[in-house]
Amino acid sequence: MREGVDDEAQKGGLHGMKNPRRTELNLSTCKGVLLDLGGTLIYGPSIREIFVKSLHSESLNLKIDESAKKGLSITFERIYDGLKVIKRKLLIEVSLYSILKMVLEERLKADAGLIERLRETLLSLYIETRSAHDDARLFLKKLKTLGYRIMIVSNALDHYMALGSLEKLKLINYVDDVLTSAQLGIRKPHPLIYIIAMEKLKTSNVVFIGDDVEADVLGPLRVGIPAIHVVRKGVRLKRSLSTLSDVLDMILT
Structure with a gap:
């Protein structure tokens, strides 16, 4: 306690x-x-688990190899955990879209379309697993x-x-x-x-x-x-x- x-x-x-x-x-x-x-x-499963599943989703059809997907997962965890500390201290929210944008832009040449498709895939899997x-x-x-x-x-x-x-x-x-x-x-x-x-x-x-x-x-x-x-x-x-x-x-x- x-x-x-x-x-x-x-x-x-x-x-x-x-x-x-x-x-x-x-x-x-x-x-x-x-x-x-x-x-x-x-x-239900954590957002980290859902992110990893999203990268492998057929509906997203992300055309990168497993090593790149692993790199995205590591980046997501680092950014998500870092923002968690800030959010807890300042009591602010950072949107899912913003987090995914930061992750994808650090690792890939991501456009708004890919960010939104990943968001939709993640939301679908998140809801499905509740x-x-x-x-x-x-x-x-x-x-x-x-x-x-x-x-x-x-x-x-x-x-x-x-x-x-x-x-x-x-x-x-x-x-x-x-x-x-x-x-x-x-x-x-x-x-x-x-x-x-x-x-x-x-x-x-x-x-x-x-x-x-x-x-x-x-x-x-x-x-x-x-x-x-x-x-x-x-x-x-x-x-x-x-x-x-x-x-x-x-x-x-």
């Missing part, structure tokens, strides 16, 4: 840090649910039955990574709106993301549910949004819940 994370989350309780707007989670007054996507509702957690559909269905408005709030390199995955998994009908870092150019836990989400959902009586401590718990708490941590894997807080079914039980009690 990262030093200080649990202490900060527990100052007002994991489900609500002390602030001028609210101090604790009160599900009876909540009208909206802000939900993380990757790791919370869905999962799966929903076993409790995701029932959770969303029950929330809608109870009258909650639901918004997906996700850090994503491309908006269609989120939208297409929800459509493919037939979860989109349970969702009122989808907000991604790709749309805004900023990433969770930037405070503006949560504020914009509440404005779009037309209610400030919301709760945030997700699996990432910084993006889905501490970020919302800092702007006065109660948070529920669903720990699929990784850092566990004192009041973390293990599944969305556990969250549902909390809501129903």
Whole structure:
């Protein structure tokens, strides 16, 4: 566990840090649910794995040898990891297209057409390989039955990574709106993301549910949004819940 994370989350309780707007989670007054996507509702292979598969895709038909493809994979990993540090520090998003452009232009004489074809191939493979957690559909269905408005709030390199995955998994009908870092150019836990989400959902009586401590718990708490941590894997807080079914039980009690 990262030093200080649990202490900060527990100052007002994991489900609500002390602030001028609210101090604790009160599900009876909540009208909206802000939900993380990757790791919370869905999962799948990493973007690095998908990039490698994309290079070998028949639909892309990239006419270079295996050595060149290996070089592209190494370059992608270096650029992606380097940008990850910058994005985490500045809380900005760098689009999938921009990343692919940097990779291809460093290794090949790439035009806009090739960059876009690689983007489309990667998106298709990414969406194709997403799966929903076993409790995701029932959770969303029950929330809608109870009258909650639901918004997906996700850090994503491309908006269609989120939208297409929800459509493919037939979860989109349970969702009122989808907000991604790709749309805004900023990433969770930037405070503006949560504020914009509440404005779009037309209610400030919301709760945030997700699996990432910084993006889905501490970020919302800092702007006065109660948070529920669903720990699929990784850092566990004192009041973390293990599944969305556990969250549902909390809501129903």
